[in-house]
Amino acid sequence: MAMMTAVIEDAAAPAQPSGAISRIAHVEVLQDLHAAEPIWRALQQPPHLSTPYQRFELLAAWQRHVGAAAQVSPFIVVASDAERQPLLLLPLGLERGFGLRIARFLGGKHTTFNMALWQQEFAQRAGAADLAALLAGLRGHADKADVLALQQQPLSWNGVVNPLSLLPQQPSVNDCPVLTMAPGAAPLSLISNSFRRRLMSKEKKLQPLAGYRYGIASSDAEIDAVLDWFFAVKPLRMAAQNLPDVFAEPGVAGFIREACHARRDGGGRAIDIHALRCDDEVIAIFAGVADGQRFSMMFNTYTLSDSARYSPGLILMRNIVDHYAALGYSALDLGIGSDDYKRLFCKSDEPIFDSFVALTARGRLGAMAMSAAARAKHVVKHSPGLMRALQLARGALRR
Incomplete structure (x- = not known):
């Protein structure tokens, strides 16, 4: 109708x-x-x-x-x-x-x-x-x-x-792909076993990197370091896709920096930055907002190094899904648009x-x-x- x-x-x-x-x-x-x-x-x-x-x-x-x-x-x-x-x-x-x-x-x-x-x-x-x-x-x-x-x-x-x-x-x-997470849902009901095995196989190539880890940037120094890397890498990624650099528009970098540092009521930051890192570099990030029931992605990018061959963005997304499922969240979305990688995790709109x-x-x-x-x-x-x-x-x- x-x-x-x-x-x-x-x-x-x-x-x-x-x-x-x-x-x-x-x-x-x-x-x-x-x-x-x-x-x-x-x-x-x-x-x-x-x-x-x-x-x-x-x-x-x-x-x-x-x-x-x-x-x-x-x-x-x-x-x-x-x-x-x-x-x-x-x-x-x-x-x-x-x-x-x-x-x-x-x-x-x-x-x-x-x-x-x-x-x-x-x-x-x-x-x-x-x-x-x-x-x-x-x-x-x-x-x-x-x-x-x-x-x-x-x-x-x-x-x-x-x-x-x-x-x-x-x-x-635009539509917004979303992943619904029932309370206590088994991990395999959120991400299939076959997809998990594929990601685990790729991640084995990253795990030997010194200091390889997943986490949320928590200190001011961590946030600044990750954002410095993001603002250096993202324009190159967008140029490679023949896309305009929206992060170079007036005031955008200042807004993102302030919001990522801002403390929200109840703890945490206004924007949380999830990252895969090793001692030598940031490998991938997904940044978004959370309210205790839902996580929504705002911006992301991944490394220009050889580590990009092993799908670090998808590995990071798997970690994020597992993180919020363990916290009892009911939904997760990757922002508007129907990019192929979003459909790997979010089956509904x-x-x-x-x-x-x-x-x-x-x-x-x-x-x-x-x-x-x-x-x-x-x-x-x-x-x-x-x-x-x-x-x-x-x-x-x-x-």
Whole structure:
């Protein structure tokens, strides 16, 4: 069944039962991260509902280094009840495009999932009346934004349905392969015995290296050393694939360094770096975010040395799967996109969606155009023939 167009206009707000009353009594927009921080940090604490991509320390680092350089200004939406108790926080940034003021999730291309931070009990009960109240409140701030472009949202998180999925929606451009891990699952149910044997055979070629080991970079010195190696190797890897170096874009290196060092509430870092190393070099890394129930990969690369012949990235991924399975995690993903190596571990897809919401009359055409462009990209990404043609055209342009 085709999904509804994800553009909302004034006359197409979520339908609500007659007489339905929303708990949302106040909607405000904060344009200063520090003003939003106390509410933000409270809502990212369990048992509230949010993804680790929306942690304050991660997105504040992104805004300082990347968002500000791209002229994105904070547009933090806070909805509260009649007693001024926060019910949700939308971590958005305002940018200009197509002659419009567009509010998007902070984090840009560096977040796999985007989601509001929700008071847990409210998230479980939120309905159409609440979303209508949220949009009505935002339209009261219509001099600040014309369109909400709410992209790459999960349909649910940690077993709770995302309330924003009640809005009209369309599939996001890319899928996100995911590995579901049942509590106490046997290792062979997560990674087949034959695949494990293949990886063990390859790893035997690496094990004689002095100091060969797997681990998470924990000290500041370890983090700096691994990132120094990453920023030297990744551009060469991307150039070899005729891909642009996204890590050379303004502010990106500073954002990654700050987030990898930042301490998150409850211990650990905002971004964890898993690595295969020996005494002479870093062999491979996978870096991502974790929340006690799910690990999500953000960036990775592997060595340029002869050790690359033995699939160190796959060996590292096996270690990561075993690490989080032993901790009782329920899911693991390798980020959006359907690269072949991801399918070796992640057999299912996480449903993710976009919604484009017009807040003003002038935003209606812009929201419709963004929705149509995203649908077209989705079609290309899910058509092998069109995708091959696009890749050939890109390769020709880069020669």
